[in-house]
Amino acid sequence: MSKELYKKHRPKKLSDIVGQDDAVRTLESKLKAGTLPHFILFSGPSGCGKTTIARILRKELGCHKHDFYEINGADKNGVDDVRAIEASLGTAPMFGKCKIWLIDECHRISSAAQADALKMLEDTPNHVYFFFATTDPNKLSKAIKTRGTHIIVQPLIDSDLITLVSRTIRAEEASIQASVVKRIVEYSEGSPRKALVFLNQIIDLPTAKNQLDAIVKDSTEAQAITIARTLMQTKASWPQMAKVLKACQTEDPEGIRRMVLGYAKTMLLNKPSTRTFYVLEAFADNVYDSGWAGIVANCYRVILQV
Numbered sequence: 001m002s003k004e005l006y007k008k009h010r011p012k013k014l015s016d017i018v019g020q021d022d023a024v025r026t027l028e029s030k031l032k033a034g035t036l037p038h039f040i041l042f043s044g045p046s047g048c049g050k051t052t053i054a055r056i057l058r059k060e061l062g063c064h065k066h067d068f069y070e071i072n073g074a075d076k077n078g079v080d081d082v083r084a085i086e087a088s089l090g091t092a093p094m095f096g097k098c099k100i101w102l103i104d105e106c107h108r109i110s111s112a113a114q115a116d117a118l119k120m121l122e123d124t125p126n127h128v129y130f131f132f133a134t135t136d137p138n139k140l141s142k143a144i145k146t147r148g149t150h151i152i153v154q155p156l157i158d159s160d161l162i163t164l165v166s167r168t169i170r171a172e173e174a175s176i177q178a179s180v181v182k183r184i185v186e187y188s189e190g191s192p193r194k195a196l197v198f199l200n201q202i203i204d205l206p207t208a209k210n211q212l213d214a215i216v217k218d219s220t221e222a223q224a225i226t227i228a229r230t231l232m233q234t235k236a237s238w239p240q241m242a243k244v245l246k247a248c249q250t251e252d253p254e255g256i257r258r259m260v261l262g263y264a265k266t267m268l269l270n271k272p273s274t275r276t277f278y279v280l281e282a283f284a285d286n287v288y289d290s291g292w293a294g295i296v297a298n299c300y301r302v303i304l305q306v
Contacts, residue, residue, distance in 0.1 A: 005203075006196035009168050011049075014056055018167075018192065019160035020049055023151045027053070030149075031060055038124040039148030041106075043137040046252055047193030048153045050133040054102045061129065064096030073105040073134075082113045086120045089128055098127045106132040107139035108289065114141045121147045135254075136288050155190025165195050169203075177208045180215070187219040189255065194220075223248040224259030227295075231260070231279050231302050232267065238303045245296055253292045257283050278305045 011017045014024045030036040036057070042050040051070075058068050071081075085101060093099045103109070109117070121130060121144070130148075137145060156164070165184055169176050180202065188195040201218060202211040216222050230236050230244045248256075264279040282301045287294030 044153030047191035062097035
């Protein structure tokens with residue numbers, strides 16, 4: 001397939017979105033009434049639709065793609081970056097009806113930059129909208145969080161994920177057994193993007209066994225268990241650990257951290273050891289900011305200690 005399924009089948013309108021009924025209902029109501037706020041904060045887990053909803057709203061508001069600015073808060077997170085946006089607010093849109101800034105990972109914006117952003121969020125021109133998206137709203141200042149409408153995007157329940165995956169299978173004119181669909185749902189952790197990434201990886205494999213094996217091999221859970229088991233080995237070396245880490249491919253390092261932590265907790269309760277305690281200690285803090293580098297550093301810390 002020339003295009004990844006999660007991109008190919010990205011919802012085009014709010015009514016296409018599966019499993020986010022409250023968010024969709026709120027936004028559709030405000031769009032119909034013409035009262036959509038000029039600042040919306042989207043929060044929720046990765047891969048559950050925050051950016052997709054923002055892009056749909058861009059079309060609903062008549063914003064041309066050249067007037068739609070997507071910014072990664074991890075890269076543009078300083079006071080100067082905020083002031084550069086402020087400086088361009090007064091200019092009219094180039095083609096469409098409005099200008100929109102979508103700030104992804106907005107929790108990565110510095111405290112000083114968040115404070116500086118308050119004025120532009122308070123005094124937003126009529127032709128400007130701000131959409132902030134975050135997986136960690138607790139890192140935003142209270143003033144930011146209470147400035148606009150907060151739309152919470154939830155992980156999908158299993159039945160909604162089954163609906164999404166089954167709908168995509170039909171659209172691709174493929175045939176996938178129900179047991180495989182169920183396994184995709186189990187390993188997707190409520191994320192529609194993860195579900196379609198899994199489907200993309202297995203849809204052309206010849207048998208259900210091949211498909212099930214591929215899902216287990218590529219899942220975040222399987223990767224986390226492999227990492228945790230390697231860390232627990234008393235004679236594990238760093239080259240051995242590094243090999244395991246290089247083989248892992250995931251968009252959710254924080255999910256890996258939580259699963260390793262849960263695995264270590266269970267091990268410590270049932271078979272206590274100093275090594276297991278070191279794993280718990282090393283993986284105690286989140287890796288939202290450090291990402292995969294944080295996982296690697298945590299593993300190295302454990303290997304060095306024992």
